[in-house]
Amino acid sequence: MSGPPNDTEHHPGTPVSNGFRAVAVQVQHLSQEELSRRWRLSPRTLAKWRWQRRGPPFVKLGGRVVYRYRDILGYEETHQHLAPVLPSGVRRGGGR
Numbered sequence: 001m002s003g004p005p006n007d008t009e010h011h012p013g014t015p016v017s018n019g020f021r022a023v024a025v026q027v028q029h030l031s032q033e034e035l036s037r038r039w040r041l042s043p044r045t046l047a048k049w050r051w052q053r054r055g056p057p058f059v060k061l062g063g064r065v066v067y068r069y070r071d072i073l074g075y076e077e078t079h080q081h082l083a084p085v086l087p088s089g090v091r092r093g094g095g096r
Contacts, residue, residue, distance in 0.1 A: 029059070029066040
């Protein structure tokens with residue numbers, strides 16, 4: 001997934017009861033299920049991480065857990081690991 005989801009909470013230009021027109025708001029969060037699919041983890045793993053105070057920050061609204069997209073990106077950035085660079089002539093894996 002390269003950017004935030006494209007869901008909108010309200011269609012732009014749709015009249016609302018107070019006389020103002022709604023503005024499209026891009027959803028900036030993922031549900032537990034969406035994040036588990038993104039990272040190919042079980043939703044239970046994310047729940048366990050929350051209990052252990054691990055993983056990205058989350059928001060709980062009315063019993064529903066969501067993860068802000070910017071927190072997910074930040075967590076991924078801070079947990080990025082790069083393979084070490086080996087001197088030339090050194091082979092990985094010890095194969096023959």
